[in-house]
Amino acid sequence: MMTVKKPETHDAIIIGSGMTGGWAAKELTEKGLKVLVLEAGRPIEPDRDYVEHVPITEMKFRGMADRQETLKDQPIQRTCYACDEWASKFFVKDTENPYTTDPDKPFAWIRGRQVGGKSIMWARQSYRWSDLDFEANVREGIGADWPIRYADIEPWYNYVEDFAGITGQAEGLPQLPDGHFLPPMEMSCAEIAVKEAMARQFGRERVMTIGRAAILTQTHNGRAACHYCGPCHRGCITRSYFSSVNATLPVAEKTGRLTLRPYSVVHSLIFDSQTRRVTGVKVIDGQTHKAMEFQGRIIFLCASALESTRILLNSATPEFSTGLANSSGELGKNLMDHIMGGGADGIIPGFLDRVQFGRRPNGVYVPRFRNVSSKEKNFLRGYAYQGAAEREGWERGIHESGFGASFKSSLRKPGPWKMTFGGFGECLPNPANFVEIDKERVDAWGVPVLKIHCEWRDNEKALLHDMMIQAAEMLAVAGAVDIRPFNHHSPPGLTIHEMGTARMGADPKTSVLNKHNQAHDVKNLFLTDGACMASSSCVNPSLTYMALTARACDYAVSQMKKGEL
Amino acid sequence: MERREALRLMGAASVFSVLSSDLFAATLRAQLAADKGSALRTLSAAQNEIVVAMSEVMIPATDSPGAKAAKVNEFIDLILTEWATEEERKIFLEGLAEADRKTNALFGHGFAAASAKEQAAIVQAFDEELAVSRNEKLPKQVRSWELTLLLPFFEQMRRLTLVGYYTSPIGQERELKVEIIPGALHGCVPAEPEVKR
Numbered sequence: 003m004m005t006v007k008k009p010e011t012h013d014a015i016i017i018g019s020g021m022t023g024g025w026a027a028k029e030l031t032e033k034g035l036k037v038l039v040l041e042a043g044r045p046i047e048p049d050r051d052y053v054e055h056v057p058i059t060e061m062k063f064r065g066m067a068d069r070q071e072t073l074k075d076q077p078i079q080r081t082c083y084a085c086d087e088w089a090s091k092f093f094v095k096d097t098e099n100p101y102t103t104d105p106d107k108p109f110a111w112i113r114g115r116q117v118g119g120k121s122i123m124w125a126r127q128s129y130r131w132s133d134l135d136f137e138a139n140v141r142e143g144i145g146a147d148w149p150i151r152y153a154d155i156e157p158w159y160n161y162v163e164d165f166a167g168i169t170g171q172a173e174g175l176p177q178l179p180d181g182h183f184l185p186p187m188e189m190s191c192a193e194i195a196v197k198e199a200m201a202r203q204f205g206r207e208r209v210m211t212i213g214r215a216a217i218l219t220q221t222h223n224g225r226a227a228c229h230y231c232g233p234c235h236r237g238c239i240t241r242s243y244f245s246s247v248n249a250t251l252p253v254a255e256k257t258g259r260l261t262l263r264p265y266s267v268v269h270s271l272i273f274d275s276q277t278r279r280v281t282g283v284k285v286i287d288g289q290t291h292k293a294m295e296f297q298g299r300i301i302f303l304c305a306s307a308l309e310s311t312r313i314l315l316n317s318a319t320p321e322f323s324t325g326l327a328n329s330s331g332e333l334g335k336n337l338m339d340h341i342m343g344g345g346a347d348g349i350i351p352g353f354l355d356r357v358q359f360g361r362r363p364n365g366v367y368v369p370r371f372r373n374v375s376s377k378e379k380n381f382l383r384g385y386a387y388q389g390a391a392e393r394e395g396w397e398r399g400i401h402e403s404g405f406g407a408s409f410k411s412s413l414r415k416p417g418p419w420k421m422t423f424g425g426f427g428e429c430l431p432n433p434a435n436f437v438e439i440d441k442e443r444v445d446a447w448g449v450p451v452l453k454i455h456c457e458w459r460d461n462e463k464a465l466l467h468d469m470m471i472q473a474a475e476m477l478a479v480a481g482a483v484d485i486r487p488f489n490h491h492s493p494p495g496l497t498i499h500e501m502g503t504a505r506m507g508a509d510p511k512t513s514v515l516n517k518h519n520q521a522h523d524v525k526n527l528f529l530t531d532g533a534c535m536a537s538s539s540c541v542n543p544s545l546t547y548m549a550l551t552a553r554a555c556d557y558a559v560s561q562m563k564k565g566e567l
Numbered sequence: 568m569e570r571r572e573a574l575r576l577m578g579a580a581s582v583f584s585v586l587s588s589d590l591f592a593a594t595l596r597a598q599l600a601a602d603k604g605s606a607l608r609t610l611s612a613a614q615n616e617i618v619v620a621m622s623e624v625m626i627p628a629t630d631s632p633g634a635k636a637a638k639v640n641e642f643i644d645l646i647l648t649e650w651a652t653e654e655e656r657k658i659f660l661e662g663l664a665e666a667d668r669k670t671n672a673l674f675g676h677g678f679a680a681a682s683a684k685e686q687a688a689i690v691q692a693f694d695e696e697l698a699v700s701r702n703e704k705l706p707k708q709v710r711s712w713e714l715t716l717l718l719p720f721f722e723q724m725r726r727l728t729l730v731g732y733y734t735s736p737i738g739q740e741r742e743l744k745v746e747i748i749p750g751a752l753h754g755c756v757p758a759e760p761e762v763k764r
Contacts, residue, residue, distance in 0.1 A: 057747060058739065062645075063645075063646070063650060064642065067714070187752055189755070356757055358756075359756050397729075400725060400726050403697070403698045405690055405694060406627060407629045409626075411629070413729075414742060414743070416758075
């Protein structure tokens with residue numbers, strides 16, 4: 003008879019090694035737990051894999067990307083601005099990771115499956131939510147009320163900011179709370195001019211501030227200050243921007259209590275109906291395609307919003323026939339993303355004897371001003387702008403006329419200052435935006451895929467229109483010329499702020515997770531990535547995911563110590 | 568592919584029928600290129616001469632090397648071979664033929680054989696045509712992420728010449744003096760006085 007060795011039981015299993023998985027690994031190992039991190043993709047070796055300093059001269063298509071190859075393998079990922087000729091290797095192959103949508107309702111699911119996940123390519127913008135956001139649902143009677151308020155998460159914002167290192171400028175605005183900032187990055191000449199013109203016109207209603215970003219402007223916790231090479235999404239050998247590879251995973255590793263297993267595609271969770279607990283994880287080895295199981299006392303789902311929900315949907319049991327921990331029926335519902343694509347650009351005259359030195363990996367930011375003190379007739383909630391003013395480079399010559407020696411000489415010098423504002427608008431939770439399992443299809447590892455039903459609704463479209471108009475108005479106020487308003491169609495998903503589908507809430511009947519990101523139905527199961535969000539705010543969500551993860555880890559370990567878990 | 572292997576495939580009717588015309592054309596082009604010992608895979612020798620001459624008219628050698636020295640023609644050949652669609656490639660190659668026709672009509676010989684002044688006149692004509700067609704397309708499209716070469720010939724040529732030049736080692740290092748690692752950020756500082764190259 004074959005003897006089967008009893009598999010090791012880990013104190014905690016974390017599914018995913020990206021933004022939230024990295025934080026969970028750091029927090030739980032530092033608190034003494036033996037942790038297994040399961041990552042679906044390959045390992046990342048910064049020395050080998052980071053490509054931020056590879057000059058464009060060495061790229062085969064000189065930055066124009068391998069069009070034919072990406073059309074074949076990455077038709078969806080290639081629509082993301084960061085999936086460029088250098089960094090496309092950090093994005094999944096769509097051919098291996100299919101999903102389906104309604105034919106006329108595209109959703110761009112942008113994904114990174116590797117150690118570090120999307121924290122390698124993220125845009126690093128880091129903003130706190132305020133009670134304007136946390137109270138929005140209950141104030142308007144939309145969706146479910148958040149079970150937490152700013153006061154609950156504030157100490158955790160402080161905590162994650164102190165570790166990650168966030169550059170920014172305090173402004174004292176109620177709708178965008180200040181953080182524990184490293185010194186701000188400098189604005190460019192034209193940005194300063196626009197900021198001053200806006201202050202004259204709008205006072206404190208519309209404030210332009212420098213972007214708040216998870217990039218070090220000075221040495222911090224053993225990581226070096228930014229050297230301003232520019233393209234952070236291709237990696238950072240000096241670890242100057244925050245990612246799990248650059249910051250949290252090395253700390254977890256140092257505790258000696260971390261086991262990180264790449265090539266571990268999670269199929270589903272194992273639920274014991276007697277103990278009412280999850281006992282382990284079913285995994286398909288990414289390379290051998292062999293099925294295996296891992297046991298753990300608690301499980302943290304940190305696989306990204308839609309992947310974590312997919313795992314729960316694929317973990318249905320006779321009792322939870324529509325998905326594990328789904329007694330509320332809310333699992334999969336209320337998918338959100340920020341609507342983008344509305345804004346304007348224009349030329350700011352002057353300052354032609356001045357330049358910006360260094361490539362600033364950060365922009366400027368105009369915090370939400372709609373429905374803050376005003377009450378808009380045409381839409382609920384609001385949007386914020388990200389933007390920048392830079393002198394145009396040689397690329398402007400592509401759209402100009404002229405040729406020859408004088409043309410060449412003119413392109414040697416930088417062009418005029420061009421200011422761009424692009425808005426990011428809040429998306430309302432709507433149960434008609436939802437995901438389910440497509441029973442007809444599996445991915446390259448045999449795991450059933452998602453069918454995503456999502457579209458922008460009237461409120462988001464109204465925000466998009468307003469963000470175009472107001473951006474043009476702000477540029478006009480600043481004396482810009484050649485102002486071009488734009489309003490591009492951008493499918494949901496492409497902003498890569500997808501969230502919701504396993505929302506937090508006080509009531510187990512209307513939410514999947516409680517105020518500690520713990521499943522109402524399964525007490526040793528936690529989910530701390532974007533799936534937990536009950537509304538979307540208009541600010542970039544990653545800092546909030548980090549804070550919620552650290553907070554949930556603190557709660558989980560305290561409950562374990564009390565014998566409650 | 569060996570020449571005799573290509574010929575063998577072409578001779579076998581069953582195989583021939585499954586070869587797309589694209590693949591067939593590529594096979595032939597590869598053959599021709601291999602025979603001439605040239606690295607070019609799409610441009611013929613005559614077409615290449617036009618591309619070399621026209622790109623140099625657009626970005627000439629001045630106090631720094633120009634498009635010819637930066638091998639813009641090889642970049643364009645790569646893009647035509649491995650990046651462009653059949654339709655885009657056709658527009659480009661037809662545009663080269665048109666350049667020859669225009670030059671012949673005015674000066675009685677092909678573009679590559681024309682004097683610098685004659686070549687500049689032809690490029691000027693293309694440039695003016697493009698400016699007119701752009702004005703017809705107002706308002707200008709902003710921030711379209713999808714890079715395409717489904718454009719009039721001279722718009723293709725302008726884009727590929729500029730990209731090919733400014734992303735070459737000559738363009739990056741000698742013309743633009745790009746620093747990969749600036750090491751500091753200063754938001755608003757005086758531009759350095761222009762240095763003699």
